[in-house]
């Protein structure tokens with residue numbers, strides 16, 4: 001039940017995304033306020049709490065979730081820490097917005113799925129924010145309108161200027177391509193059945209041990225083919241493009257949409273430096289939709305099933321990347337609970 005008419009939110013993880021979501025909850029969207037922040041780094045949590053009135057810092061998610069003024073939880077700790085926080089929130093029947101990935105592998109995602117089913121109602125939304133991006137939303141509506149006929153292929157490009165030093169080869173799949181796994185399932189309204197990963201000769205800017213860029217191929221239930229270029233160190237900016245090739249037309253999103261300057265015999269525009277800028281509106285829309293639904297007592301948006309299905313595709317993707325072969329995706333039958 002929201003306290004003082006607004007939703008009291010505990011933000012778990014106060015790094016790059018957690019701090020940005022806390023700012024958004026406090027200053028950008030309506031109907032919520034941050035009443036708790038949690039981080040194993042006490043100093044970091046304390047500094048963020050000090051910047052917001054009525055917010056307390058904790059080092060344990062359990063302690064924050066037990067607080068009287070916490071009605072809901074936003075999880076933005078690293079993927080391997082999600083399962084414990086999710087299970088704790090489900091035990092307390094608290095609504096959750098959990099940053100992607102739901103969990104880092106299919107077995108742990110299944111444990112969360114089973115716990116939510118045992119609870120008997122949905123409580124968790126997964127932070128696949130591209131579903132809230134204006135361009136992706138238009139693409140989804142167009143594909144589902146049937147106007148262009150059946151989608152035959154999707155081409156995705158996902159370029160980051162650079163990755164943090166601790167980023168691994170597997171994370172290019174689990175942390176980055178996981179977004180394309182989710183939007184592919186959502187845009188085509190079907191599951192991904194197999195994954196193949198091809199690797200060109202790496203960029204000389206790729207860190208030691210990382211094959212960068214990579215070319216990832218998905219097969220889907222209807223026989224559509226989907227390719228993803230994932231480039232972690234393109235050096236020049238953050239770009240996310242998608243193009244759908246359909247029976248009666250093609251549609252492409254993600255071309256830079258900011259002001260296009262024509263001057264001095266040239267034309268052009270800026271490229272966003274990072275996902276925080278490129279997807280700023282999508283994060284705002286996602287968090288506002290979560291707060292609104294939660295205050296109505298509903299759960300909308302990407303579900304634990306979506307998080308589990310993406311985790312299963314990631315697992316196949318990482319095996320395909322490691323073993324250099326096509327790997328089929330193993331999924332349990334979709335429970336009616338997530339129909």
Ligand SMILES: NC(=O)C1=CN([C@@H]2O[C@H](COP(=O)(O)OP(=O)(O)OC[C@H]3O[C@@H](n4cnc5c(N)ncnc54)[C@H](O)[C@@H]3O)[C@@H](O)[C@H]2O)C=CC1
Pocket residue numbers: 012013014015016017018038039040041044061076077078079081099100101127129175275279
């Ligand atoms: N939707 C999107 O576009 C993006 C999503 N993410 C996701 O957001 C999450 C966080 O990523 P970043 O903010 O980039 O990481 P980060 O490393 O900047 O921050 C993570 C924070 O969590 C804290 N932490 C670690 N274990 C914890 C635990 N057990 N309990 C509480 N706090 C803990 C760390 O001390 C750190 O302050 C990840 O799941 C990541 O995949 C990250 C970037 C973009």
Ligand SMILES: O=C1[C@@H](O)[C@H](O)[C@@H](O)[C@H](O)[C@H]1O
Pocket residue numbers: 160175176179275
């Ligand atoms: O989720 C994200 C990061 O974790 C990931 O590292 C980036 O590649 C993605 O573009 C971003 O949206």
